[in-house]
Amino acid sequence: MRFVDEFRDAELGRAVSGQILSLVEPGRHYKLMEVCGGHTHSIYKYGIDDLLPANVELVHGPGCPVCVIPMGRVDDGIAVAHEDGVIFTCFGDMMRVPGSDGSLLEAKAAGADIRMVYSPLDALRIAKQNPGREVVFFAIGFETTAPSTALTLKRARAEGVPNFTVMCSHVTIVPPLRALLESPDLRLDGFIGPGHVSTVVGARPFEFIPADYGKPIVIAGFEPLDILQAIEMILRQLAAGRCEVENQYRRVVPYEGNLRALEVMAEVFELRPHFEWRGLGFISHSGLKLTEAYAELDAEVRFSVPGIRVADPKACQCGEVLKGVIKPWECKVFGTACTPERPIGTCMVSSEGACAAYYNFGRFAREREVV
């Protein structure tokens, strides 16, 4: 595949890996967080950990849009899906996320009409094909997917599709990062910035990370070479005592972001005062809801959404894992009450979560050399 294979070249990978090795200060331990779940996926898919010295540790951040949806929100979705006449649509990987009493996949088995879609426009099409049914789209994701939801809502209103609504669980990337950085027990040296989100928001919103917290961040693409190069750029900053926002993914991410996408989002969405994150708790101004002008397309207005808050299980220490304070295996429930088949917390939900990854891979990742 052209424009893909070039970024998966093993020889170039080894070269960057060698540069990384030369930048690492002997005896120093580096903890770098990749913010985005897409990066975590690539890191595991290509075994990038293996190409790093063991004292460069990658910490998997809160950027998996599926994993951060709290149990109560899944329960709300399931409640709406069970309403008479509703066709409930969502992205595929949302189907398995556990609520307090099962997942959407299980709700489907129990009789709810739940359909997997690839884009919100598919949900709108289902609404037009089924005028007698209420079609609800469970919208999740960061600024990456929010613009497509916004465009779909604009189109639904323009075309006057009366049986289409959106249950908005979109979130924004900056507030959880700030929450992590505010934490007094944070142990991170730098960030691999989210590539897809940045195509929309640009690099500017991340300026606060070096400015207010003195940590470097490098926005990176998703191919293995992108990620390795971003790590190298972070280590170079650390070695030189610099900290700034750098953009490794310039072929896609403009500094100012995508102004049209931001405009559409601003028209359709507004910030919620608070939104709950699985493992991180309530974070101010971190979630999006539909504006007053789009209230008629808001599933939370049209249906009675229970809105029950289900507390994360007390023993769950996802927050600490996400902050890099503890290792997955140091969590009290890891591997016993919390497993990939029956996950409790966000880090075990997706196969890319820090805990699921360690559960499946952990002991082999330890054979690397320490410099």
Add this chain to the structure above:
Amino acid sequence: MTDRGAVSEREQTILHIIETARGKRAKFRDKRITMAHGAGGKATQGLIEGLLTPAFASDTLDELADAGSVCIDGALLALTTDSYVVKPLRFPGGSIGELAVNGTVNDLAVSGARPVALSLSLILEEGLPAEELRAEVEAIARAASEAGVCIITGDTKVVERGHADGMYICTSGIGHRDPRADLSPAGLRPGDRILLSGSIGEHGTAIMLARNDFDLDAEIESDTRSLWPVVDALLEEAGPGLRCLRDATRGGVASVLNELARASSVAMIVREGAVPVSPEVAGAAEILGIDPMYIANEGKLVAFVAPGLADAALAAMRALPGCEAAAEIGEVRTEPPGMVLVETSFGGRRVMDQLVGDPLPRIC
């Protein structure tokens, strides 16, 4: 210096708990059947090993092979059964009728049995156009003739509209165990080579695209075909050096390797770069965010061959039409038992785990 010394006591305990859990027989504790139980991954395994095999206490069933064995008056026979519920009924490269013959024939073939005869049950939905039924009956007859098997018994049922997606087909097959090799997961030895009979992911991708859920277009055809000629060639070339065979259907090559690694308590190492995948399948899988190793095939087998015979076995396969892309993709090791590891093309390593549910497209 390696980092291994840093493994604390607490971590050791946890790793031990995980390993014990991994080795345990899967349990069936779900409240309802979900689609995941049909996907060939962990949930399917829980259903089979947690509910079905314990209920029927039978040694041959416990082996969880593609076909069971029965000895009648000294003749060693293999028996298998399968149901076909594919949607849509016709797709590029094949149809439900062809699958129903080839799938069952292949379960016999990879058990080391020459397919002899099939039964055929048709469950038809009220309203199914006769033309569609006729086309499938013809497809069944053609596939059976190509595979060299006879349909010797059958049954038909009709169910109300809305109940069978047009038609479901069940076939059972009976075959002669071939004396040239005794195929079994227990036969796997460290050092054995893992061969693949051709490029993977075509059937599953063709079906996904034919369902039209994704508005993607690509010229990908199902690979449905009888695998007996391939098995016959392998038996001829490698004889007892042919340890075990599996057809990589539901759950793909990854599921087959995981199943066997667990069953035989061996490790497997796969070289990702050596796995043949057509550019069309690679492209579609890339867009959908699905790993071709987990996509279903209907005409590909994985063969485990003694190291000294692997090259000859591979050459024998490549000489057959449709197997030109056959490749050696890895080997059997001892450590870590029960696990499949991948050496990625980029130079890293990872675990290739069992599928937890259906392969669902990722959003990020």
